[in-house]
Amino acid sequence: MRKQPRQVRSRQMVERIVAAGRSVLVEDGYDAFSTNRVAAAAGVSPGSLYQYFPDKTAILEVVVDRYSEETAERVAAAMSDRIGGTGLAVVRDIVDALLTALEADRALLRVVSEELPLARSRARRDTLERRISELAATYLLARPEHSRRPNAPMATWVTVLAIETIAIRWVLDQPAIERDQLIDEIVALVGGYLVS
Amino acid sequence: MRKQPRQVRSRQMVERIVAAGRSVLVEDGYDAFSTNRVAAAAGVSPGSLYQYFPDKTAILEVVVDRYSEETAERVAAAMSDRIGGTGLAVVRDIVDALLTALEADRALLRVVSEELPLARSRARRDTLERRISELAATYLLARPEHSRRPNAPMATWVTVLAIETIAIRWVLDQPAIERDQLIDEIVALVGGYLVS
DNA sequence: ATTGTATGCGAGCAATCACTCGCGTCACAA
DNA sequence: TTGTGACGCGAGTGATTGCTCGCATACAAT
Missing domain, CATH: 1.10.357.10 (Tetracycline Repressor, domain 2)
Structure with missing residues (x-):
């Protein structure tokens, strides 16, 4: 984790990202597990994603x-x-x-x-x-x-x-x-x- | 296979490609298994590779x-x-x-x-x-x-x-x-x- | 020798990817 | 109310990838 989400808003976002990661993985397979794709599925910008995850594998790891x-x-x-x-x-x-x-x-x-x-x-x-x-x-x-x-x-x-x-x-x-x-x-x- | 290698020269090349594929796989792992890499390891141009293999996975399959x-x-x-x-x-x-x-x-x-x-x-x-x-x-x-x-x-x-x-x-x-x-x-x- | 085909080359294209950055917005403390 | 840092955005970058194409060369048949 690159930064701790302090406000409720950001904690919810992190949750949405993890959930999206899980669903991308399940529905589209590992090959489709790209940062842009996960961000899109979470309704979040790629940039936001990187505020709390150092890299792609970090999201995967959490899931x-x-x-x-x-x-x-x-x-x-x-x-x-x-x-x-x-x-x-x-x-x-x-x-x-x-x-x-x-x-x-x-x-x-x-x-x-x-x-x-x-x-x-x-x-x-x-x-x-x-x-x-x-x-x-x-x-x-x-x-x-x-x-x-x-x-x-x-x-x-x-x-x-x-x-x-x-x-x-x-x-x-x-x-x-x-x-x-x-x-x-x-x-x-x-x-x-x-x-x- | 996109085309059958007819001459000895080309059959040898196909062999070199397969051998190179195997060695790239073994020495550098699957992530490094790119067409350019395999071609380079085989001492062959990327273009040549595609004369006998339809795509990347075809090489992998043979190996x-x-x-x-x-x-x-x-x-x-x-x-x-x-x-x-x-x-x-x-x-x-x-x-x-x-x-x-x-x-x-x-x-x-x-x-x-x-x-x-x-x-x-x-x-x-x-x-x-x-x-x-x-x-x-x-x-x-x-x-x-x-x-x-x-x-x-x-x-x-x-x-x-x-x-x-x-x-x-x-x-x-x-x-x-x-x-x-x-x-x-x-x-x-x-x-x-x-x-x- | 000539011609047609098989072979081989490698620069480069189009697409994708992980990731960044500058800027605007929001929440909260004072 | 205002100031400050947390938050969020998304266009964009640099690198890589799978793969193509125009062209040169080697071979085989005549």
Whole structure:
């Protein structure tokens, strides 16, 4: 942020810009995400935009960060709720929550995970993935009796990666698989792997 | 292709362009993949480039298709070799072959799977994934006794997706996991899932 | 040798983009 | 009411891009 918006007017403008960024991204794709376009969509001049954002990517970052944060929050909530639970029922609930969170905004998920070059910038990659990994690690480490895998961090990595990918791809590609069936399969996959 | 190169001279030029495209992609990333840049790297004028390629993406397509084809070929070969085998030894060998194929050109794999917008164009997405899925389906369907999953296509989809993602991410991110350990984990993952 | 075609060149065009700057307007404190 | 800084505007700039076109050269067929 180049400058803090102090008055109500400017804070609303910043909001309009972020909202416009999100909608340009969703409706026209990343290629159309130009500063002029976002400004126009926000009903704002290009110059105004640069009073609060240092450059184009800063706008993108806010949009993406908000989405990641929001999604991660939902999944994390489901995981926290179930942190005391036992067995595969926990996995089931978490996968369910993950799917629900991802289904909330398919269009944005598509852009974020398929078009964005920023999503791959190593550094700030996947708030979502990191937070879920941490929570999963907590769960797995807290209940070693549930895992016959010797190497816990690696098991966590494999599990989280597999679940995350399958969930995202199912939401985006919508293969001919029922939601409940999918959850069964994922539970079977990690169940056979982790639980004795 | 806008025109077929008839003489040796022009065929060599097309080759130089494709090679230059690949090297620009690998060394400078997708953002630097401009027609002028590729032409310069190939020691060719921008005009010449457009005699055989209709537009920028056509060059990209050739580069990516070649890479996908090449990688898929290697994995498919390993799978064909093992089509008669039994049990998890097959899975082990296939995963090994997949890792080897992916390790062959890390730099290009990175660009293809992380930067390219084309890689996500639904239509020509993942020659690799499709071919492996087909082969995997053949294997799984041919040996129903090896699977306690009722829905074979779905099991195939889940398995291939999980293996592919984990392999790619391991090659690209190089987490602190030994190669042999990784293979063990993947075998354990799909073993617990598929095999009784 | 001549002619027709394939090949190759590179200056440059039209469009786009991220971003700036000078100027006018507005809110708020005194 | 007035002064001051926050705010907002939008034409414009410099750079880059994908791509074309007129022209020169190399080759092949006659």
